[in-house]
Amino acid sequence: MTRAESSPRPIDEQLPRIRETLEGADRVLVCLDFDGTLAPIVEDPDAAVPTEQNRNAVATLANTPSVTTAVVSGRALTDVRERIDGPSIYAGNHGLELARTGTIAIHPVARKRAARVDRICSVLETALRHIPNCRIENKRLTGTVHFRSVPPAAEPIARRITRGVVDRFGGDALELSAGKRILEIGPDFPWGKGNAVELIAADEPPATAAIYIGDDVTDESAFRAVEPDGIGIRVGNDAPSSASCRVESPAEVASFLSWLGSTGAELVARSDVPTATPIEAQ
Structure with missing residues (x-):
């Protein structure tokens, strides 16, 4: 229960x-x-x-x-x-x-999808380079986009870009989940x-x-x-x-x-x- x-x-x-x-x-x-x-x-x-x-x-x-x-x-x-x-x-x-x-x-599923996580983190490094203080953390099996130091006006833009990149390059293999001032990128399975x-x-x-x-x-x-x-x-x-x-x-x-x-x-x-x-x- x-x-x-x-x-x-x-x-x-x-x-x-x-x-x-x-x-x-x-x-x-x-x-x-x-x-x-x-x-x-x-x-x-x-x-x-x-x-x-x-x-x-x-x-x-x-x-x-x-x-x-x-x-x-x-x-x-x-x-x-x-x-x-x-x-x-x-x-x-x-x-x-x-x-x-x-x-x-x-x-094993995370191991197989690690290369795709790495690719998305690399794309995000470029796509978010103009967002002040936005940090992309590549943890090999997962990735984290940190917004804690991002100016409030820029955070919605950074989140939208992140979602767009993951939708485009993650396909059905990866998903986004939210945390405290972060978005987590990881393998899409329970x-x-x-x-x-x-x-x-x-x-x-x-x-x-x-x-x-x-x-x-x-x-x-x-x-x-x-x-x-x-x-x-x-x-x-x-x-x-x-x-x-x-x-x-x-x-x-x-x-x-x-x-x-x-x-x-x-x-x-x-x-x-x-x-x-x-x-x-x-």
């Missing part, structure tokens, strides 16, 4: 449910978006770094025996791995690249962060509580993958979402992750302790 979209509640109001979920689990899977979640959104994507508090909290979780940590990002795998240490699993390009257990898997989270969760023991934290439209499929049995946490306002909880900023993400690495982990560890039978208790 999938949770219907509604306004996610502040995380403080959801702590009783979170505690109950952790108390009933043997392990926890914590999946984290990067930009806007561990790292504040910045004008230049190359300058994005996790806050020190999030870096420390992730390191603590990564060293907690009952916790599996994963980063699930729209960034290329090599990019996001350089920005945050600790997690045992990394999913890049919205899960089209998955690094775990010492191996890297690339979705795939998203939620699929990556489901793959990661499938390797965990049955009594594992799954938590996903993210801030953008592309995170909604991941919220749907963990809710309602697990916990989806949206970073941002109370707009309708498949996540049941929300925090306002990466700073509040750090606070929750710190709580999870201490109190939350203790709740899971406590659930692992066998209950004494009446004979044993005598």
